[in-house]
Amino acid sequence: SNPDGIVTGVRYNGVDNLMEILNKEDNRGYWDIVWNPPGQRTGIFDVIKGTEFRIIHHDENQAEVSFTRSWDPSQEGKAVPLIIDKRFIVLRGSSGFYTYGIYEHKEGWPGFGIGETRVAFKLRKDKFHYMAMADNRQRIMPMPDDRLPPRGQQLAYPEAVLLVDPINPKLRGEVS
Structure with a gap:
């Protein structure tokens, strides 16, 4: 712009x-x-x-x-x-x-x-949906919606969210 x-x-x-x-x-x-x-x-x-x-x-x-x-x-x-x-x-x-x-x-x-x-x-x-930081650091990423309630639960810091019901169920329980 x-x-x-x-x-x-x-x-x-x-x-x-x-x-x-x-x-x-x-x-x-x-x-x-x-x-x-x-x-x-x-x-x-x-x-x-x-x-x-x-x-x-x-x-x-x-x-x-x-x-x-x-x-x-x-x-x-x-x-x-x-x-x-x-x-x-x-x-x-x-x-x-x-x-x-x-x-x-x-x-x-x-x-x-x-x-x-x-x-x-x-x-x-x-x-x-995928991020590659280096040859040995690559992964599927959570969706932005996963960070919002009810899919995500904010932890002690706003940047840290527990994925309780992510769109990709393989990410359940991770911290994003």
């Missing part, structure tokens, strides 16, 4: 969109950050949306685009005091894309802490 820099769709090998089409467009592929002002322990969750789009490089073999969001003092306490430049690169002959970010904190801007920052891609649950 322009100028947000939200990944709304990825077309590959005859599949029109690999991203979860049941989600809203701004909840398919995005950068986010959890940050806090000094002295505060509770993190502020922020989906990083750009306000400016630029083409960094474009030729017959490579395209690189930038989605930048700048901070100003009127946003103090509401947005992390950074200039965030999210970049995406596609290369001819490569089936994927690259992404990286440049975070800049100007002198004199307020301090803050970052708990985490990440790029999240929510893939179509009707297409992606």
